[in-house]
Amino acid sequence: MKKLIAITFCCLLMAVSSDIFACTSAIISGRVTPDGRPLLWKHRDTDAAQNLVRYFQGDKYAFSAIAQTNNPNPRSVWMGVNEAGFAIMNTMSYNIEPTENEENADNNGYIMKLALGNCADAEEFESLLNSLEKPWLISSNLGVIDAKGNAYYYEVNNNEYIRFDVNDPATAPLGYIVRSNFSFAGDTERGSGYVRYMHADEIVKAGVMHNAMTPEFIFNELSRSFENPLIGVDLKSGDFNRPKTTGWFVEQDLIARYTTTSSVVVQGVREGESVELTTMWTVVSYPPTTVAMPVWVCGGEEGIPYILSQNEEGRSTLGNMGYMMKEKAYAHEIEKSRKTRYFNWELLWNLQGDGYMQLVQQIEKELFREYNSAIESWRSEGTVNHREMKKLHDKWSTYIVEKYYEYFGMK
Structure with missing residues (x-):
């Protein structure tokens, strides 16, 4: 009987774990993006309520990365890029050994932090991985891009990895690879995120075919997706808003979820x-409510x-505002014990065009326009204008806080 209870508990723990760490990701080769630059995307789901961006000085390279708010010098980071142009992210894999648990998740973050501080490119990352003592105690799809144009996924278990080259037409005929929470080399009877994978693959394929793969496209079409292709539901169709429905919906196999705490697109060179x-x-909170x-x-x-980094309260100012708005969207008055399942779709997106997500996208559209104009100028000059960068950061940080107060009553 005790053995049965233990097995049941472990199964429940695995189910909860795979739901919490339900990340989705993609790498798009520069050969299929409009400007020839590779893109690396990770949409992070975790039980850590809030994230922020921290700057670190590694053993060899400085880097900026997504970290949790509870530790100024964390053992782990969850995606990032270093001064050599090397970027890395991961999704947990639930169909390769070892079986998932919180320690394994933390080891993923530890390896990513180690890599960002020590690796200039994919080759050095592979050398680093091979130098680590085994078993590695990770089960992960690790994705990297570097300044040399390399773009790889590594399906990694305790003792070995399999590399997938995003630039190789034999491996990625359309120039991209998507991963969620299973590995192609793993057990096809296990894993999770198959519906999210199917949907993300459809969206990336369409973006590539229409020559539309940009960071802005990824945030709008992937990070803020509310579509479940398995049941043929796309909430943005308008069929699930008032007066046709109550405006509430149940969350199941969507990319944007209650547990989503950040979404990042690294645009390489x-x-x-x-x-x-x-x-x-970088989106440091729930993407439907965060610029x-x-x-x-x-x-x-x-x-x-400054609104992405740590404030006096130990949180990201923008991340906290996005988090509080998400909490409003999930504030069901009846099913309070299941608040992470039912959300107010009408509050996020509606036919009047004044939902949280719609107003966030309005702000973000102008932000992309102004920053992209500056970036094009810097590319012509061959370097980032640090003074202009700081000026833009300060301007938009202030503007976003003002708009969140005006639109949403956030302080």
Whole structure:
């Protein structure tokens, strides 16, 4: 009987774990993006309520990365880019050994932090991984891009990895690879995130075919997706808003979820460009309620907009505002014990065009326009203008806080 209870508990723990760490990701080769620059995307789900961006000085390289708010010097980070132009992210895999648990998740973050501080490119990352004592105690799909144009996924278990080259037409005929929470080399009877994978793959494929793969496209079409292809539901169709429904919906196999705490697109550089121009477009909270902002490692602490970094309360100002708005969307008055399942779709998106997500996208559209204009100028000059970068960060940080107060009553 005790054995049965233990087995049942473990199964429940695995189910909860795979639901909490339900990340979705993609790497798009520069050969299929409009500007020839590779893109690395991770949409992070975790039980850590809030994230922020921190700047670190590694053993060899400085880097900026997504970290949790509870530790100024964390053992782990969850995606990031370093001053050499090397970027890394992961999704947990639930169909390769070892079986998932919180320690394994933390080891993923530890390896990513180690890599950002020590690796200039994919080759050095592979050398680092091979040098670590085994078993590695991770089960992960690790994704990297570097300034040399390399773009790889590594399906990693305790003792080995399998590499998938995003630039190889034999491996990625359309120039991209998507991963969620299973590995292609793993047990097909296990794993999770198959519906999210199917949907993300459809969206990326469409973006590639229409030559539309940009950071802005990824945030709008992937990070803020409310579509479940398995049941043929797309909430943005308008069929699930008032007066046709109550405006409430149940969360199941969506990319945007209650547990989503950040979403990042690293835009790499073309061959010959300065690695300074590698840009980490960052959402530090729930994407439907949080504006994306760019981060540049070359700017050090000032390369991070101040509303993305740690404030006096130990949180990100923008991340906290996005989190509080998410909590309002999930504030069901009847099913309080299941608040992470039922959300107010009408509050996020509606036919009047004044939902949280719609207003966030309005702000973000102008932000992308102004920052992209500056980035194009810097590319022509061959370097980031640090003074202009700081000026833009301060301007937009202030503007976003003002707009969140005006639109949403956030302080």
